[in-house]
Amino acid sequence: MSVPFGERHLRLVDPSETDPETAHGYFGLCPQCGRHDGYLNIGSEHWFHCDTHKVKWCAGSNLFSDWLEETNEEHARHWAKLAGYREILPAFDRESRP
Ligand SMILES: [Zn+2]
Numbered sequence: 001m002s003v004p005f006g007e008r009h010l011r012l013v014d015p016s017e018t019d020p021e022t023a024h025g026y027f028g029l030c031p032q033c034g035r036h037d038g039y040l041n042i043g044s045e046h047w048f049h050c051d052t053h054k055v056k057w058c059a060g061s062n063l064f065s066d067w068l069e070e071t072n073e074e075h076a077r078h079w080a081k082l083a084g085y086r087e088i089l090p091a092f093d094r095e096s097r098p
Pocket of ligand 1: 031033034050051054
């Protein structure tokens with residue numbers, strides 16, 4: 001089975017592999033396809049996004065500490081990538097919650 005989302009991004013950040021809460025939609029999912037392509041940090045804010053549908057949503061700030069290890073240049077790159085994405089309200093997969 002092929003992975004239908006951006007390999008480029010997966011190498012950058014891949015929370016869906018490492019964080020089961022993220023993988024199950026705790027932080028929201030694209031309402032159109034029910035998945036996400038991980039998150040990018042912009043400053044302390046974590047922006048989840050769907051590359052297929054070019055949508056994004058902010059899951060909160062300072063929930064994950066990795067933003068502290070990233071540079072301003074990385075955050076600027078993340079911002080540039082997501083600038084063209086539409087901000088939406090995510091769907092939540094309630095059935096996956098205990
Ligand atoms: Zn989508």
